[in-house]
Amino acid sequence: MKRMTRPSKALIDLAALRQNYLTAQTLHGGRALAVIKANAYGHGAVPCAHALADIADGFAVAFMAEALELRQAGITRPILVLEGCFDADELLAAQTHQIWIAVHQTAQIEMIQASTSAPKSVCAWLKVDSGMHRAGFAPEAVKEAYQRLIACPAVASVTFMSHFARADEPDEYATAAQIQAFEMAIQDLPGERSLCNSAGVLAWPDARRDWARPGVLLYGASPLPAAFSAQHPEQKLLPVMTLQSEIFAVKTLQPGDALGYGGTFVADRPTRVGLVAMGYADGYPRGVPTGTPVSIDGKPSRIVGRVSMDMLNVDLTELTEAGLGSRVELWGRDVDINEVAQHANTIAYELLCNVKRVPREYIGQ
Ligand SMILES: Cc1ncc(COP(=O)(O)O)c(C=O)c1O
Numbered sequence: 001m002k003r004m005t006r007p008s009k010a011l012i013d014l015a016a017l018r019q020n021y022l023t024a025q026t027l028h029g030g031r032a033l034a035v036i037k038a039n040a041y042g043h044g045a046v047p048c049a050h051a052l053a054d055i056a057d058g059f060a061v062a063f064m065a066e067a068l069e070l071r072q073a074g075i076t077r078p079i080l081v082l083e084g085c086f087d088a089d090e091l092l093a094a095q096t097h098q099i100w101i102a103v104h105q106t107a108q109i110e111m112i113q114a115s116t117s118a119p120k121s122v123c124a125w126l127k128v129d130s131g132m133h134r135a136g137f138a139p140e141a142v143k144e145a146y147q148r149l150i151a152c153p154a155v156a157s158v159t160f161m162s163h164f165a166r167a168d169e170p171d172e173y174a175t176a177a178q179i180q181a182f183e184m185a186i187q188d189l190p191g192e193r194s195l196c197n198s199a200g201v202l203a204w205p206d207a208r209r210d211w212a213r214p215g216v217l218l219y220g221a222s223p224l225p226a227a228f229s230a231q232h233p234e235q236k237l238l239p240v241m242t243l244q245s246e247i248f249a250v251k252t253l254q255p256g257d258a259l260g261y262g263g264t265f266v267a268d269r270p271t272r273v274g275l276v277a278m279g280y281a282d283g284y285p286r287g288v289p290t291g292t293p294v295s296i297d298g299k300p301s302r303i304v305g306r307v308s309m310d311m312l313n314v315d316l317t318e319l320t321e322a323g324l325g326s327r328v329e330l331w332g333r334d335v336d337i338n339e340v341a342q343h344a345n346t347i348a349y350e351l352l353c354n355v356k357r358v359p360r361e362y363i364g365q
Contacts, residue, residue, distance in 0.1 A: 006277050007246040013241075024214040024218065027235065036049055046075075059077060060213055063086070068097065080101070080102065088114065100159075101124060102125045104135040119153045126142070126149060130185065162178065164196075167207075179204070195208075197213055203228065221239070243329070247324055249324070253271040273317075274326065275311055283357070290302065290305060292344075331351070
C-alpha cells in the first residue's frame, strides 16, 4: 500500500541511552541521577525513564510537573526536582509522591518550616552557590540554611549540591575554584554530596562525590571540546537520537540558478540537489549555512541554501546513486550533532530540546 506518512522521524536508541548511563555511572563511581528534564532533552522522558528504570539510581527533572508525569507513568525510583518547589502545593505533592527537592533559596526553607504534614517526608538537596551565581545559597549562608532545614520536623535528610558554570572548559580554573568553594562551605556538615554534571563526570575527577547528575552525555553528545573527547576514547558516548528523513524531489540547478528563500545559494556549475522533508518547524535549525554536514544513504554531503519551515535541500552532485527515497540523516551516528550545533551557532542541548513535530520511534528496547 502506498505510504501516506511523511518519512521524517527521530529514531531514539534506548540501548545506547542505557550504555551511556552505565558509562557515566562507571566513570563517576557512586550513584548517578539521570537528568531527564525537558522531556529527556527532546528524547521523551517517560520512555527514557522506563528504559533506565532497572539501572538508574534515580532521575532528575527541572520542575514538579515533570516529576509527577514520571510518577504517574509508574516510575518508582527517586526523582529530584532541580528547581525545587514553587509553592506549598508543590511541596505537598513532593511529600505525597516522595519526590526529592532542591532548596536554593530562603523562601523554600520557609515553605518547609511551615509544613505541618508528614514528618520526615522531605529529602532536601541544599544548593550551594559555589561560583556560578545563578541559584543557591552563598557559601557563608549555607551553614545557617542547613541548620534551619535540619531542624524542620518535615525534613528527613539534607544532601549538598552545587552546579558548575564552566566544567566544559577542561583547562579553566573556575571549576577547581568552585569545587574548593563548595568544600569550604560545607566542610563540617554531615550529608551526602553532589557536584558533577556531564562535563564534571567526563573532565573533573576531583569533583566526583556521592551522586552525579549527568544529562547531555546520556544522549550521546559530549559537552567537551572534540579534542578532549579524542584524547579520552574510554569515554566513548553513543548518539541516542538520529534525526532523519528522505529525499522526495530531485532537480538539477544550472550555473547561476539561485536556490530557495533569499537565493543564498547560487550554483556555479550544474548542481544536483535533493529536497528533504525536514525543516525548522521540525526543530532543524534555520540558521545553518550551506556546507553544514548531512549524510545521504550513509555518505557525507551538505546542506545547500536556506532551511525552510518544512523542507531543506542537500547536495547530490557527487552522489550519483542517491535520489528519490534516499535516506538523509541530519544528525545521529554518521553526523555529529556537535558539528551541526557549531554550524548553527548553538549547542547540542538546544538542538535536541528543540526537536518537535516529527514522531519519535524507539529502538533498542
Ligand atoms: C543542577 C543541574 N544538574 C545537572 C544538570 C545536567 O547538566 P548536563 O546536561 O550538562 O549534564 C543540569 C542541567 O542543566 C542542572 O541544571
